[in-house]
Amino acid sequence: SQTIHQWPATLVQPVGSPLSLECTVEGTSNPNLYWYRQAAGRGLQLLFYSIGIDQISSEVPQNLSASRPQDRQFILSSKKLLLSDSGFYLCAWSVRRVDEQFFGPGTRLTVL
C-alpha cells in the first residue's frame, strides 16, 4: 500500500532562518506531487506541483521554492523565512492528474 511521510511534524523557526521540509511517498512510482499551505483559519492554497523529477511548477509567487531530486521525494525550502510563512504545510500525491490526492500528516510551521 502507498504511504506518504512528512517531517518534521512541527517546527518553530526565527524570521530570516532557512527552511527545509521533506516529503516522501512509498508504494508508488512516478506520482504527481504537491505542496499546499494552510494559513490559520483559511483554506488550502496550492504552492507547487510536480509531474516528475526536476519538473516543478509554481502556482503563486512567494518566498518558497521546491525541488524533486528523486522520484518520490519532494522538498519545500526557503532561504529566509518571513512571519507570513507560518502555517500548516501539506504534501500530497496522486496517480493521475485527475485522480484524488492523498495528503500527508502535515508540518505545522511557526515563524517567530
Add this chain to the structure above:
Amino acid sequence: DAKTTQPPSMDCAEGRAANLPCNHSTISGNEYVYWYRQIHSQGPQYIIHGLKNNETNEMASLIITEDRKSSTLILPHATLRDTAVYYCIVGDGAGNMLTFGGGTRLMVKP
C-alpha cells in the same frame, strides 16, 4: 480567488442526511468538481469527484446540476465523526488545484 462558494457553516442531526451546497458558476468544460474534508489538525481527506454525471461511493453522493454551475455533496447518514470542514474545489485534471476556499464547517449534533 477561490472558484467556488460555500456556506461557512451548517448543522446536521446525527443520522440525518447532510446536504452541502457549492456554487461554481465559472466552471469550465474540462474542470472537475472535487470534494475533500478536513478534520481538525489533520490533512484533507478525499471524498468524491465528478465531471458531469452524478457520482456515488461508499462515503457520499455528488449531485451536479445540468449546467454544472453548482453541486451538492450528500452524506446520507451523518455521524458525529463526519464533523469537519468540507471543501468543494474545481480542478482541470492537470493537477492544478488552486485555493480550496474557506469550505463549510459541518457540525453533526447528537
